[in-house]
Amino acid sequence: MADPIRIAWSHAGDEGAVVGSPDTTRWESLSFPRPWPDRPWIFGVMVASANGVVAWRRRGPGDDPVRAILGGDDRPERIADRRLMRYLRTIGDAGIGAQTVREQPGLVLTPQEPGDEPAPDLYAFRIARGLSYHPRNVVYSLYGRLPLEHPIFTTPGLDAVVLTTPAGAALLRGHARSSASPALIVEPLLEREGLVRAHRRLFAEHGVRYLACEGGQTVLNALHEAGLLDEVFLTVTDIVIDTSAHDGVLTCFDFRAERAELVAEGKISRDSGYAFQRWRFRKPGGDASPRRDS
Numbered sequence: 001m002a003d004p005i006r007i008a009w010s011h012a013g014d015e016g017a018v019v020g021s022p023d024t025t026r027w028e029s030l031s032f033p034r035p036w037p038d039r040p041w042i043f044g045v046m047v048a049s050a051n052g053v054v055a056w057r058r059r060g061p062g063d064d065p066v067r068a069i070l071g072g073d074d075r076p077e078r079i080a081d082r083r084l085m086r087y088l089r090t091i092g093d094a095g096i097g098a099q100t101v102r103e104q105p106g107l108v109l110t111p112q113e114p115g116d117e118p119a120p121d122l123y124a125f126r127i128a129r130g131l132s133y134h135p136r137n138v139v140y141s142l143y144g145r146l147p148l149e150h151p152i153f154t155t156p157g158l159d160a161v162v163l164t165t166p167a168g169a170a171l172l173r174g175h176a177r178s179s180a181s182p183a184l185i186v187e188p189l190l191e192r193e194g195l196v197r198a199h200r201r202l203f204a205e206h207g208v209r210y211l212a213c214e215g216g217q218t219v220l221n222a223l224h225e226a227g228l229l230d231e232v233f234l235t236v237t238d239i240v241i242d243t244s245a246h247d248g249v250l251t252c253f254d255f256r257a258e259r260a261e262l263v264a265e266g267k268i269s270r271d272s273g274y275a276f277q278r279w280r281f282r283k284p285g286g287d288a289s290p291r292r293d294s
Contacts, residue, residue, distance in 0.1 A: 092210025
């Protein structure tokens with residue numbers, strides 16, 4: 001019997017190899033294109049309110065934009081979104097920005113986060129496909145301001161790679177301890193070619209073939225501007241955010257204006273207010289890092 005929280009997808013054009021599912025009663029199998037010859041296939045994973053808000057400047061630890069946008073933790077759609085994120089962490093490796101690391105002191109990008117129910121099927125699914133037990137956690141940090149006591153850097157068996165600039169690397173090397181010295185890829189990340197080169201090095205030096213980038217929006221914008229963001233898994237909720245009540249409001253990509261293609265869409269039921277969408281910027285087999293005219 002199918003799980004009532006399982007997302008039912010309608011697939012318009014998500015071409016690629018079928019990855020499979022750790023449990024078809026809970027997760028529909030999705031397809032992914034082959035990685036590029038010299039860099040990973042990079043997909044964003046994000047959530048937006050009904051009016052397109054993805055984040056704002058936090059006023060304190062309890063002011064969590066993502067939790068507010070998603071609604072109550074016990075909502076079936078919220079559980080479905082959490083399951084989808086965990087499934088997407090089984091595809092390859094996972095990335096996140098330094099600001100998110102600082103704001104979420106307990107976060108690790110693994111199929112089973114601390115406090116989650118056991119997820120042996122998700123880990124078995126990774127192992128069966130020749131992947132490491134945990135996905136590598138890739139952290140984007142321009143300035144190296146990272147708490148190296150964070151569990152991303154101290155969890156046994158979890159490999160962390162920090163993409164940073166020369167200035168960021170100097171700060172990290174000055175503070176690193178032998179127990180928490182993440183691998184560094186040092187490039188001028190504010191330059192397009194430096195960001196592209198960093199991801200080619202992820203591919204060549206660390207074997208990253210698929211990268212689920214969970215944001216934040218600043219990181220996703222930079223990847224998109226560099227021609228590196230191939231697609232986005234977007235959860236659109238039924239929550240409307242009062243933008244006048246927050247400072248520093250960030251909104252989602254305008255996918256249609258960007259000429260992205262909606263290749264799949266899902267719901268857990270017809271009357272659900274959530275939509276699970278898959279938007280593709282880059283056609284498989286095309287130019288992996290196209291230059292922009294502007």
